[in-house]
Amino acid sequence: MAKIRARDAVFCLRPFCVVFAHPVSHTKSSARWLARHHADPYVREARAQGLPSRSAFKLEEIQQHDRILRPGMTVVDLGAAPGGWSQVAATHVVPNGRVFALDILPMPKATEGPFRGVECIQGDFREPSVSEQLLTKLGGRCVDLLLSDMAPNLCGIPAVDQPRSMQLAELADEFAQQVLNRGASLLVKVFQGEGCDAFLGQLKHHFGTVTVRKPKSSRPESREVYLLAKRFLL
Numbered sequence: 001m002a003k004i005r006a007r008d009a010v011f012c013l014r015p016f017c018v019v020f021a022h023p024v025s026h027t028k029s030s031a032r033w034l035a036r037h038h039a040d041p042y043v044r045e046a047r048a049q050g051l052p053s054r055s056a057f058k059l060e061e062i063q064q065h066d067r068i069l070r071p072g073m074t075v076v077d078l079g080a081a082p083g084g085w086s087q088v089a090a091t092h093v094v095p096n097g098r099v100f101a102l103d104i105l106p107m108p109k110a111t112e113g114p115f116r117g118v119e120c121i122q123g124d125f126r127e128p129s130v131s132e133q134l135l136t137k138l139g140g141r142c143v144d145l146l147l148s149d150m151a152p153n154l155c156g157i158p159a160v161d162q163p164r165s166m167q168l169a170e171l172a173d174e175f176a177q178q179v180l181n182r183g184a185s186l187l188v189k190v191f192q193g194e195g196c197d198a199f200l201g202q203l204k205h206h207f208g209t210v211t212v213r214k215p216k217s218s219r220p221e222s223r224e225v226y227l228l229a230k231r232f233l234l
């Protein structure tokens with residue numbers, strides 16, 4: 001899917017908000033972010049291929065390397081909007097498999113075309129009632145692969161951003177332990193920093209292998225990496 005060269009990639013997941021900054025600086029940084037965004041080859045390629053986000057390339061790269069998606073699988077996609085990963089996952093698992101996508105933000109309404117086999121829930125995964133809703137939707141199905149690309153709204157202050165992102169990763173792991181099939185996998189985004197190594201160690205207690213993935217389509221200067229935990233031990 002990715003025809004572009006990784007070294008050409010320059011992107012930002014979302015604009016950093018400038019805390020205590022003068023409004024003029026904020027406007028300038030937003031303009032800079034927009035300029036970078038539009039020049040980003042992955043953004044252009046995503047548009048050309050009709051993908052909802054450039055993030056799709058990250059999952060596709062991991063898929064090409066690790067073959068985590070297979071036909072017929074039940075997949076949960078946390079932090080799914082605007083739908084790039086769900087679309088990639090659906091391509092690999094339908095017609096017999098399903099993708100259960102969850103995000104605070106709305107997902108595309110379509111249930112046909114590239115979103116065939118994708119069921120969506122809108123809500124904050126930190127709310128127990130929302131994870132309950134997801135469990136209900138799963139209807140007792142065991143999950144073969146749990147994806148989490150959840151990321152908090154970054155404010156640029158590591159002491160605030162890092163615990164927020166680790167909390168989302170921890171919640172994804174807790175949910176994984178409730179729903180994964182024996183031998184299933186978890187792919188979870190974390191930001192390198194405090195708590196990351198401890199989290200990796202924690203995953204090693206209930207998965208056979210844990211590896212770190214940094215797809216070429218992930219901005220090199222971003223602290224974002226993906227932990228791929230395979231062979232869930234029940």
Ligand SMILES: C[S@@+](CC[C@H](N)C(=O)[O-])C[C@H]1O[C@@H](n2cnc3c(N)ncnc32)[C@H](O)[C@@H]1O
Pocket residue numbers: 013052053055056078079080081082083084085086102103104105123124125126149150151152153168
């Ligand atoms: C990097 S984006 C995901 C991109 C997506 N994987 C794709 O391919 O289009 C991170 C997402 O995490 C979501 N998110 C952040 N905190 C969340 C939470 N507490 N519950 C649910 N979703 C959350 C955001 O709304 C955002 O859409």
